[in-house]
Amino acid sequence: MSPGVYQLPDLLSICPKKTGNIISPSFKETKESYEQWVRDNIGYFASIVRSDMPLMAALVCPNANFQELRAILDYMSMSYMLEELTDRCSSEMAKSTCNLWIEILKNREAGEGHCHPFIKLMTKQMAPRVKGAVDPYHWAQFIQSCAEYAKNTAQEAVDREALKGTVDIPRIASYTVMRRESIGVRPCLVLMRSTRKLYLPEHVLKHPDIAEMENAALDMVYISNDLHSFKKELSEDGALNNIITIMNTDPTTRHLDLQERFDHAGKLFQGALDRFKACRDELPGFDDKEIDNQVAAYADGLVDWVVGGMEWSSITPRYRVFANDADRRNNILRLDDRWFMSVTFQFLLIIGIVVACITFVTL
Template identity: 45%
Template structure:
């Protein structure tokens, strides 16, 4: 029998889009792209690409993109999807090789012709996709596109290494460390460069490194990946146990390890809300520091903030309805934000929580250097002390993040 969970209403927390809500060129770009997918890609992969509904994401997250720019964005999104396919299920050595070839061909399509036994996706990049992207990006933004993708490809390699590491179900992770890492591995930073290109925002590297500007971008990235992790959880649970997902990582963090699945969704929503608040704080700080920037740069920063809102909101709008994630089983469930997990899926999700209890127990035993080296009374006292400290940390974390779920977890024991 299916178990039901309530997905938090993230859209209700978001600021509204300013101006276009979706690109007026959506239909034209979608029709051309879907034709290309079905005529060009292998059948199995074509079905996956169709289910991802990338034209919809492109039109929602880049609502000011022209038809040509949407086609270029779709070329990039397809290549990014291909990189995921070439690395997601492969050992680290193969993932590393594929990532290195991918970034080389992105920068120079002709380099793909020198690759021995190239992956079919590399052949497609060489033939058309890489040039389709570059032809629509102006020379100012192209170096930023390449630089952001070099960093992304490195993170894909790191993700492959971590996937192998965290297949060990006794491994401990922290939500904080995961958030720093996930900010880069989600692959949205290059998309922000493409967004600046479509909006004609010529922000140089020095401006982008400004502390407040970097904060604005980073907290927008956090909002995007947290929302993505929530909505993709069901799909990832079926794929690989959702190992690289914040909802699962909470079960490996001693501060959140005892939270049941619904409470983990709620806590993820609190982290999303916190990221949004920090994002808005950074936007306000830019407005207050107006004299720090020349008039042209200040105007571009204001429009960049609006573009980041489009990306945060557009990503959620797409996540709710696309057929790749299949968050909801029916329109009625979507309206009520009810996600259903099969008994097997729910068992796997709750198994993660039971594993986390095992991790905590092993940690306590290691800390006491083995139970047989202290008296039972002393050992029990240490366990009780550590449990109390962990509970207090959960309570403090709840207060800091204004999270009633964590606060209640402590108060209710």
């Protein structure tokens, strides 16, 4: 490989296949509706437009209908905006924002009177729509998972400050525990159970094999996401909260060069996949045929999330991980062109477009 060019592991090729639809039949309708809502409420130039979240929702929840996809998109939009608001701020500000975020989900009155446009949107539109679409059976589970997500999002801000100072740096094991929550997927798994009408009681979800199967799926999601987002994050903040960077500080992996760290991430993914398969192959029985069928359906839904997430992250403009289709097919990552992803370049590009438009209008 040339300097700055790396081989990413081919994770999709080793994953189980989706058992139903590849993509939701409601994708096109949902995409048009969501993008119109974004234009009306957020604007054309918002970074959320470039994230292509309707495609993600349709790939990870391929059995969801239009109304269900819109609710999933509302949650994804809220979590995306929380990430944007906390990515570059102080840890204290991140904690305050995360606390407000979860309080609005619990009770929309917590957001009344705030002037921030995102808080207003979340209070008046997104949070009520999500609550209206989630089955009441799943609402408490959804809130609990969102609270864990918000807590770990705030912790990421604390860790960013630690990485810049002298405080202990997370190792792979502790990072993995935090990342399962901070990636924001566990609430989506509750939404998935709601859309699939899977009424799994707490004692079933907390069974060691079911909990381990879910955690293994979340590990696969975060590892693949960290691989695909590494290029973008490297251009923004040095990828401080990314498994590839964490390897560079963990005593067991700090001797690895960058290509070896990518390879090691592939091994970690394979380990999580092996754990997932072992749990799926040995699903416990609960002396209730309906619950047993729903547990099996939940395992299928986890596969959809893992595979769909990788399908999306490999093509989304948010990450632009691959320079062209040939690189995507061969999993070739080029870090020698990442200046074009930098905030400075994007700002200059927008300024150039605006100037060109003004010039054209005045001709």
